[in-house]
Amino acid sequence: MTLPAAERKSALRRQIRAARAALTAQDRARASEGLAASVRRARALAGAGDTTLAFLPHASEPPVMAALEELHATGSRVLVPRVLPERRLEWVLWQPGEPLVRSPHVPLDEPSGPAASDLRPSLVLVPALGIGENGVRLGQGGGFYDTFLASLPASDSVLVAAVVYDDELALPDAPAEPWDAVLEWAVTPGGLWRRRPPQAAETRVAPGRCPRSTRWRLA
Numbered sequence: 548m549t550l551p552a553a554e555r556k557s558a559l560r561r562q563i564r565a566a567r568a569a570l571t572a573q574d575r576a577r578a579s580e581g582l583a584a585s586v587r588r589a590r591a592l593a594g595a596g597d598t599t600l601a602f603l604p605h606a607s608e609p610p611v612m613a614a615l616e617e618l619h620a621t622g623s624r625v626l627v628p629r630v631l632p633e634r635r636l637e638w639v640l641w642q643p644g645e646p647l648v649r650s651p652h653v654p655l656d657e658p659s660g661p662a663a664s665d666l667r668p669s670l671v672l673v674p675a676l677g678i679g680e681n682g683v684r685l686g687q688g689g690g691f692y693d694t695f696l697a698s699l700p701a702s703d704s705v706l707v708a709a710v711v712y713d714d715e716l717a718l719p720d721a722p723a724e725p726w727d728a729v730l731e732w733a734v735t736p737g738g739l740w741r742r743r744p745p746q747a748a749e750t751r752v753a754p755g756r757c758p759r760s761t762r763w764r765l766a
């Protein structure tokens with residue numbers, strides 16, 4: 548019998564966190580460089596405005612700090628989330644060296660500056676533990692990004708990309724619940740990936756596709 552999605556998500560989260568925790572410092576240094584290049588590519592394809600909604604990586608999350616520093620150094624406006632009650636996020640302007648304080652809601656350190664009133668993102672980097680073949684996102688389990696992404700006005704000019712390791716992209720049996728965000732883009736150390744509709748994927752064989760999937764292609 549198939550377990551309920553929530554239980555399958557918990558098992559998958561445990562498995563992915565354990566795999567992340569086993570990475571060496573050298574693995575992470577290499578990933579950091581790859582992620583910086585992939586974020587550069589995402590920024591180049593993103594819409595006008597040059598505002599990135601990012602996240603400060605904690606513990607074993609993919610090391611995007613070098614990418615954020617580069618965004619900041621080259622003039623992008625970088626905002627990071629702060630957790631509010633009731634699964635809500637607000638966004639705070641970030642710069643390298645920004646002092647952080649412990650969140651009263653989740654085990655994370657966050658900036659304490661004023662919340663930005665005007666987001667206008669061109670690029671959204673979404674933390675994730677895994678992304679399904681069909682684009683469904685597995686997060687840390689708070690439901691924060693599902694709520695936030697659902698509130699973003701639909702726009703062709705915003706590039707919304709999950710940030711995961713390469714072997715966490717295109718998971719074949721990712722559990723999905725009705726509220727889960729489904730993403731079209733992913734940033735990994737190996738590149739910037741875009742998910743194609745099923746028909747397009749089945750009729751074409753192109754280089755640069757994800758090893759587990761004909762639907763995710765390098766962009």
Ligand SMILES: Nc1nc2c(c(=O)[nH]1)N(C=O)[C@@H](CNc1ccc(C(=O)N[C@@H](CCC(=O)O)C(=O)O)cc1)CN2
Pocket residue numbers: 564602603604605606608628629630636653654655674675686687688689690691692
């Ligand atoms: N860097 C980062 N910031 C983020 C998120 C995220 O995923 N990554 N979030 C995305 O929604 C929000 C915070 N959500 C969170 C939800 C649950 C836990 C949590 O319970 N963590 C546990 C287990 C982690 C582990 O075992 O690795 C803990 O730290 O004890 C942390 C953050 C907003 N900020």
Ligand SMILES: Nc1ncnc2c1ncn2[C@@H]1O[C@H](COP(=O)(O)OP(=O)(O)OP(=O)(O)O)[C@@H](O)[C@H]1O
Pocket residue numbers: 553556674684685686687688689690691692693694724726727
């Ligand atoms: N739109 C929603 N309606 C009702 N409940 C929700 C909704 N979004 C999230 N939840 C609740 O939040 C919990 C966590 O959701 P889920 O496991 O999808 O989080 P996640 O996407 O992994 O987390 P995060 O976005 O914080 O990384 C769910 O168990 C559910 O109870």
